[in-house]
Amino acid sequence: MSEKLNQLKEILGEVSDLQHAGSVLDWDQNVNMPSGGSEARGQQLATLGKIAQEKSTSEEVGRLIDDLKQEFEGADSDDASMIRVAARNYEKAKRVPAEFVAEQAIVTTRSFEAWVEARSKSDFSIFRPHLEKVVELVQKYVSFFPPADHPYDILLDDYEPGMKTAEVKEIFNNLRPKQVDLIKKISSVKQVKDDFLNKKYNEKKVWDFGEAIITKFGYDWNRGRQDKAPHPFQTTFSVNDTRITNRFETDNPLSTIFSAMHEAGHAMYEQGSNPAYERTPLAGGTSLAVHESQSRMWENLVGRSLPFWENFFPELKKTFPSQLDGVSLKSFYKAVNKVEPSLIRVNADEATYNLHIMLRLELEIGMVDGSISIKDLPEIWNAKMRDYIGITPPNDAQGVLQDIHWSYGSIGYFSTYALGNLVSAQLWEKINVDIKDLDDQIRKGKFDSLLGWLREKIHIHGHKYDPQDLVQKVTGSKIDSAAYVRYLTKKYSDIYGL
Amino acid sequence: MSEKLNQLKEILGEVSDLQHAGSVLDWDQNVNMPSGGSEARGQQLATLGKIAQEKSTSEEVGRLIDDLKQEFEGADSDDASMIRVAARNYEKAKRVPAEFVAEQAIVTTRSFEAWVEARSKSDFSIFRPHLEKVVELVQKYVSFFPPADHPYDILLDDYEPGMKTAEVKEIFNNLRPKQVDLIKKISSVKQVKDDFLNKKYNEKKVWDFGEAIITKFGYDWNRGRQDKAPHPFQTTFSVNDTRITNRFETDNPLSTIFSAMHEAGHAMYEQGSNPAYERTPLAGGTSLAVHESQSRMWENLVGRSLPFWENFFPELKKTFPSQLDGVSLKSFYKAVNKVEPSLIRVNADEATYNLHIMLRLELEIGMVDGSISIKDLPEIWNAKMRDYIGITPPNDAQGVLQDIHWSYGSIGYFSTYALGNLVSAQLWEKINVDIKDLDDQIRKGKFDSLLGWLREKIHIHGHKYDPQDLVQKVTGSKIDSAAYVRYLTKKYSDIYGL
Numbered sequence: 002m003s004e005k006l007n008q009l010k011e012i013l014g015e016v017s018d019l020q021h022a023g024s025v026l027d028w029d030q031n032v033n034m035p036s037g038g039s040e041a042r043g044q045q046l047a048t049l050g051k052i053a054q055e056k057s058t059s060e061e062v063g064r065l066i067d068d069l070k071q072e073f074e075g076a077d078s079d080d081a082s083m084i085r086v087a088a089r090n091y092e093k094a095k096r097v098p099a100e101f102v103a104e105q106a107i108v109t110t111r112s113f114e115a116w117v118e119a120r121s122k123s124d125f126s127i128f129r130p131h132l133e134k135v136v137e138l139v140q141k142y143v144s145f146f147p148p149a150d151h152p153y154d155i156l157l158d159d160y161e162p163g164m165k166t167a168e169v170k171e172i173f174n175n176l177r178p179k180q181v182d183l184i185k186k187i188s189s190v191k192q193v194k195d196d197f198l199n200k201k202y203n204e205k206k207v208w209d210f211g212e213a214i215i216t217k218f219g220y221d222w223n224r225g226r227q228d229k230a231p232h233p234f235q236t237t238f239s240v241n242d243t244r245i246t247n248r249f250e251t252d253n254p255l256s257t258i259f260s261a262m263h264e265a266g267h268a269m270y271e272q273g274s275n276p277a278y279e280r281t282p283l284a285g286g287t288s289l290a291v292h293e294s295q296s297r298m299w300e301n302l303v304g305r306s307l308p309f310w311e312n313f314f315p316e317l318k319k320t321f322p323s324q325l326d327g328v329s330l331k332s333f334y335k336a337v338n339k340v341e342p343s344l345i346r347v348n349a350d351e352a353t354y355n356l357h358i359m360l361r362l363e364l365e366i367g368m369v370d371g372s373i374s375i376k377d378l379p380e381i382w383n384a385k386m387r388d389y390i391g392i393t394p395p396n397d398a399q400g401v402l403q404d405i406h407w408s409y410g411s412i413g414y415f416s417t418y419a420l421g422n423l424v425s426a427q428l429w430e431k432i433n434v435d436i437k438d439l440d441d442q443i444r445k446g447k448f449d450s451l452l453g454w455l456r457e458k459i460h461i462h463g464h465k466y467d468p469q470d471l472v473q474k475v476t477g478s479k480i481d482s483a484a485y486v487r488y489l490t491k492k493y494s495d496i497y498g499l
Numbered sequence: 500m501s502e503k504l505n506q507l508k509e510i511l512g513e514v515s516d517l518q519h520a521g522s523v524l525d526w527d528q529n530v531n532m533p534s535g536g537s538e539a540r541g542q543q544l545a546t547l548g549k550i551a552q553e554k555s556t557s558e559e560v561g562r563l564i565d566d567l568k569q570e571f572e573g574a575d576s577d578d579a580s581m582i583r584v585a586a587r588n589y590e591k592a593k594r595v596p597a598e599f600v601a602e603q604a605i606v607t608t609r610s611f612e613a614w615v616e617a618r619s620k621s622d623f624s625i626f627r628p629h630l631e632k633v634v635e636l637v638q639k640y641v642s643f644f645p646p647a648d649h650p651y652d653i654l655l656d657d658y659e660p661g662m663k664t665a666e667v668k669e670i671f672n673n674l675r676p677k678q679v680d681l682i683k684k685i686s687s688v689k690q691v692k693d694d695f696l697n698k699k700y701n702e703k704k705v706w707d708f709g710e711a712i713i714t715k716f717g718y719d720w721n722r723g724r725q726d727k728a729p730h731p732f733q734t735t736f737s738v739n740d741t742r743i744t745n746r747f748e749t750d751n752p753l754s755t756i757f758s759a760m761h762e763a764g765h766a767m768y769e770q771g772s773n774p775a776y777e778r779t780p781l782a783g784g785t786s787l788a789v790h791e792s793q794s795r796m797w798e799n800l801v802g803r804s805l806p807f808w809e810n811f812f813p814e815l816k817k818t819f820p821s822q823l824d825g826v827s828l829k830s831f832y833k834a835v836n837k838v839e840p841s842l843i844r845v846n847a848d849e850a851t852y853n854l855h856i857m858l859r860l861e862l863e864i865g866m867v868d869g870s871i872s873i874k875d876l877p878e879i880w881n882a883k884m885r886d887y888i889g890i891t892p893p894n895d896a897q898g899v900l901q902d903i904h905w906s907y908g909s910i911g912y913f914s915t916y917a918l919g920n921l922v923s924a925q926l927w928e929k930i931n932v933d934i935k936d937l938d939d940q941i942r943k944g945k946f947d948s949l950l951g952w953l954r955e956k957i958h959i960h961g962h963k964y965d966p967q968d969l970v971q972k973v974t975g976s977k978i979d980s981a982a983y984v985r986y987l988t989k990k991y992s993d994i995y996g997l
Binding site: 226279 | 517519536539546547549550723738740777
């Protein structure tokens with residue numbers, strides 16, 4: 002029987018190699034590739050994807066998994082977990098016909114192009130017929146699976162294995178009124194000054210400052226690197242090569258520093274995955290929400306905390322003396338935590354961010370179950386923006402057209418961003434129980450206990466536990482908004498004197 | 500039948516995608532990869548190679564090729580050429596058992612490590628047992644093929660399709676006494692002064708100067724880029740993405756400029772390949788010798804010519820006023836063409852370079868046919884160095900251990916470097932017939948007629964013609980040393996006043 006396990010591992014190892022090779026090609030496309038290279042690159046990525054798909058859904062894999070499932074039933078070993086995850090991936094992938102995958106690739110390529118044009122012209126009508134097709138395909142995708150409590154469950158499961166729509170809705174229904182209430186309170190008091198954040202900052206100095214911070218965090222440069230790209234992202238080629246990208250925006254210069262912390266949070270999760278899981282489906286982060294809990298923790302719970310800037314602000318001031326002339330630590334801390342209802346999700350502060358997500362989740366659920374018609378999307382979007390955040394988009398580019406996700410068929414993804422915020426706060430409460438002097442350590446620029454805790458409790462497990470099980474195991478409860486509400490309330494009460 | 504052609508093209512297209520994906524991974528390994536990434540990268544490259552090999556030697560490919568060969572027999576169309584090249588590749592690959600390829604990978608990985616150690620300690624005995632195994636495997640490889648006139652023919656054919664050992668020997672036997680004679684003459688007259696080449700030059704300015712030159716040559720930056728790497732090389736991801744690497748050596752600062760010209764020569768060949776050949780075995784350069792003819796032409800026949808520096812020297816002097824203070828155009832031209840018998844092939848000048856190659860070819864032939872025993876290599880090496888170049892290596896690191904090639908099993912490669920030199924001169928004579936005012940154009944920094952000629956006569960054909968046929972087609976004769984001897988004699992008679 003162990004011969005069969007070796008056979009399965011060998012095939013899945015090759016699938017993993019193909020996927021990681023694809024990641025290298027994708028990274029290169031974002032970081033280095035000359036403009037001429039894109040057509041051939043698309044073809045190369047398609048070939049790698051196709052072969053990985055063929056290999057992972059072969060009848061041989063099916064037979065091996067069937068036999069091994071029986072042998073390992075009920076066991077909790079790494080091998081048993083690997084077989085469980087492999088079986089789930091296999092059963093999902095087998096349900097989706099190759100022709101469907103090919104059709105989807107064509108539809109979403111066109112849809113992406115239409116979205117780019119629609120957004121640049123701020124004209125939803127250009128995107129609408131394409132989005133209708135994308136949603137049709139998404140509904141067809143759902144139809145390949147046995148009926149779930151809600152059709153959206155099928156989609157969510159691809160990003161958050163085991164998570165149900167009803168669970169997410171309940172979590173968000175609890176959270177929404179509290180966040181709406183908080184931002185109303187904040188808007189009624191004296192606002193925070195942050196003009197010094199928008200002065201001219203030297204790009205290289207900002208970049209280096211971000212790198213100095215994530216070095217202190219514990220990002221391992223022997224197993225990673227940071228490059229410039231149009232959008233910040235993290236990518237994994239192996240546990241020993243997990244890279245991040247970043248950018249510099251003249252009109253938001255210090256965002257580079259927070260992006261570095263965010264992406265390093267993702268990368269340190271991947272760097273901490275059990276090396277024994279390499280080339281198996283257990284390698285890497287277990288879900289998008291847990292991944293986001295790591296990135297948001299380093300970016301926000303650490304990187305926008307007062308103790309953190311008690312340590313780093315003097316150095317920052319030394320680096321940018323003219324820009325920060327006369328700015329106190331407290332003013333700086335307040336500025337980087339300024340709450341301001343805004344149109345664009347990716348620029349949103351911690352108090353409003355989740356509301357952007359809830360809006361999207363509701364629209365997605367409506368599109369998938371047919372209760373919302375695509376033509377009504379812009380209007381519903383704008384109405385919800387008014388309700389939740391209190392502002393109305395002046396145009397669709399800054400409204401319903403702002404995100405790339407739907408254009409490439411990614412429906413079911415958005416809620417993981419908000420869930421990640423919630424998990425980060427749940428973990429943070431537990432960490433502060435386990436590491437009593439965490440604030441003091443952060444105040445001294447020391448992060449090894451924190452990273453050690455995350456490595457032991459989260460990172461090392463890779464994909465072994467599903468997200469809800471992992472959060473339960475570590476914090477004693479499933480994903481829940483209470484800790485995040487406590488965190489937001491305390492932080493903003495202090496900053497805004499509520 | 501055209502259905503079968505499409506099927507074959509589809510499979511070979513995927514093989515090409517896998518190979519190019521491997522090239523991206525390899526480039527990244529040389530240019531970007533953090534040290535931690537190497538183990539997984541080796542595994543990923545092995546998987547891509549294995550799948551490409553499986554696909555290209557599948558029975559389906561065999562059947563398709565058999566059927567298509569019949570249909571296209573005697574035709575000269577691109578499709579017929581593609582089938583001919585595909586058939587040859589297939590028949591070769593099928594002869595080599597997968598277990599042999601696997602064994603060779605293991606042996607050469609160890610042998611490479613032993614070579615690194617042996618070279619650093621200048622101790623041939625560390626490398627010797629590994630090289631013995633490598634040569635045994637090479638002999639075994641030869642045994643998979645039907646007997647040839649000489650066993651070395653089998654090896655040579657992998658790098659120079661269709662070329663025979665006897666042909667190369669005859670060419671080199673003609674050439675050797677003339678080159679030996681030339682360097683003897685040169686050594687007996689007044690030597691050239693080149694101390695100003697070894698002053699301190701600013702790395703970025705040198706790098707930029709090299710890029711300015713290859714931009715004028717016509718290297719297309721929308722379809723390529725230059726990066727820093729431990730060794731200069733050129734690599735192809737598609738006809739629209741062919742990249743080069745380069746390095747800066749403090750003790751040989753201007754070599755960066757000549758390396759840029761050399762690698763751009765390779766890259767422009769690949770950029771000029773017929774786009775219709777993409778994802779087929781006809782894409783890219785036809786052989787290593789023809790490739791080297793392009794790189795050496797731009798580096799030497801163009802880049803070390805007097806008309807070239809008539810145009811670029813004033814700018815170079817403006818860029819490095821203190822280093823080149825008081826240096827005349829003529830002195831500079833002489834300095835970059837200085838002849839100096841030296842120990843290391845990669846640093847050799849045009850007059851001695853081929854002799855380094857001939858020495859290696861003779862040793863390789865002897866190793867393969869068994870007439871030279873590995874234990875005697877260092878002694879034979881040193882004796883030939885004395886005979887051909889007039890100096891004796893003080894140790895094996897600067898002698899028999901200097902090149903990487905044998906360590907990874909690459910036997911049959913070296914002669915292509917010298918053949919490339921010869922072809923470059925043959926082409927150059929023909930170009931100067933077709934473009935009467937070429938020198939004048941170069942003197943004005945204009946290279947479009949030259950590149951246009953190369954594109955039309957050489958580049959566009961990709962792999963359609965074997966090297967001997969291509970050279971014959973373009974110059975009217977096969978590969979031959981006469982033009983190169985004329986070129987060397989004229990150039991050095993002028994420089995050294997012979």
